[in-house]
Amino acid sequence: MIIDNIIVIIVAIILITYLSVNYVKKYAPLNLLFIAIGAFALGIYVPTVYYGTQVNILTQVLLLLGIFIVPTIGSIIQYKDISFGVKLLYTRAKKYYNLGKYNKCIATVEKILNKYEKTSEISLLLANCHYELEEYVEAKENLYDVINLDREYYIAYFKLGNILEKENDIDSAIDMYKRTLKIEPTFYDAYEALGILLAEEGKYSEAEKVYKKALEYHKQSYELLFNLAMIQLELSKTNDAEKNLELALTINPNIDEATYALGNIQMLKGDYSRALELYSEILKSETYGLKAYYKVAIIYVTKNEFDKAMSIIEYLISSDANYIDMIENEFVFNAMRGRIDALIEQRKEHNQLQILNEEEEVNQKKKNRKNWFGRADEQETEKESILYDDIDFDKVGFRKDTNNEE
Secondary structure (H helix, E strand, O other), X not given: OHHHHHHHHHHHHXXXXXXXXXXXXXXXXXXXXXXXXXXXXXXXXXXXXXXXXXXXXXXXXXXXXXXXXXXXXHHHXXXXXXXXXXXXXXXXXXXXXXXXXXXXXXXXXXXXXXXXXXXXXXXXHHHHHHHHOOOHHHHHHHHHHHHHHOOOOHHHHHHHHHHHHHOOOHHHHHHHHHHHHHHOOXXXXXXXXHHHHHHHOOOHHHHHHHHHHHHHHOOOOHHHHHHHHHHHHHOOOHHHHHHHHHHHHHHOOOOHHHHHHHHHHHHHOOOHHHHHHHHHOOOOOOOOHHHHHHHHHHHHHHOOOHHHHHHHHHHHHHHOOHHHHHHHHOHHHHHHHHHHHHXXXXXXXXXXXXXXXXXXXXXXXXXXXXXHHOOOOHHHHOOOOOOOOOOOOOOOOOOOOHHHOO
């Protein structure tokens, strides 16, 4: 009986050791469960044998399962190379990637590749990690591995296009985006990337075709509609651009870019009332507010409403000094050039006075610093110090007259 118990204990230890070695070798997280069950059961079994404790039949069955059956099943799975570990490792690697821990993701994938063959999914995951780390040579190598394993893996062509575009190999990038769409004609990102790249290359007619094709699959994309409208403006297809901008704003009324562009079209067509309506919608826009005010000022001058235009011009030049040059060079404002020039001259004098005041403030701080520290040498006070440059010595709560200190 004692020999039987010893044999059971020895077998349990061998199984646990085998599973532990395989855990280290293959990094199979499932082994941890087998090891934990076996070790727990063995921890209960050894004292019962040593002290001769009597246990009921159910406990004996559970101990048998924990000591022998479960570890044996785990060992057979490992021996037959039936592993669930690769899926768990791949899931972990994906988690690292999603968290932005790209080096950890690569290290985890390498553990998979130490035991298993490379798949297209694993190669793509490696490529994505290297891409995010800006290791484009390694990323391309893995993407070519993906394509060699699966010629229809369209994401690989798209990613190659991204890298080639970054490397300024524009023709090759365009080719990769086209291959992507040949395999997967509904892929939104490829349409967007291809359209933008063609537009940047000045191939507007081809870009227009790309966006129109994309809209067959993505009819509710206001981004595609806006991009298409911008291309059509380049092609002088103003009416088509106007229709597409209106469609984009129907889908999403909060596209300031589209509202501004549509306002420009209405202004060029001479429909000033409609243009003013559109510009008024974006006057509070952080990006397009001042631009809209500028166009409104032009419309008011065109309509001979000079007082309204003057109030807006005053607002513009007080808000952003860049508009001074724009207004000075805009021939439309020649109709009221005298009033504008006087205002601009006044504003320039104000700006110069502000600069002088700021310089005086800096000089005063230097003077305060000299008085504060009792420096007599004027040259020393000219030296800026990062230690107290931003301290207002007129407000700190210390006494200036150090001679009165006790």
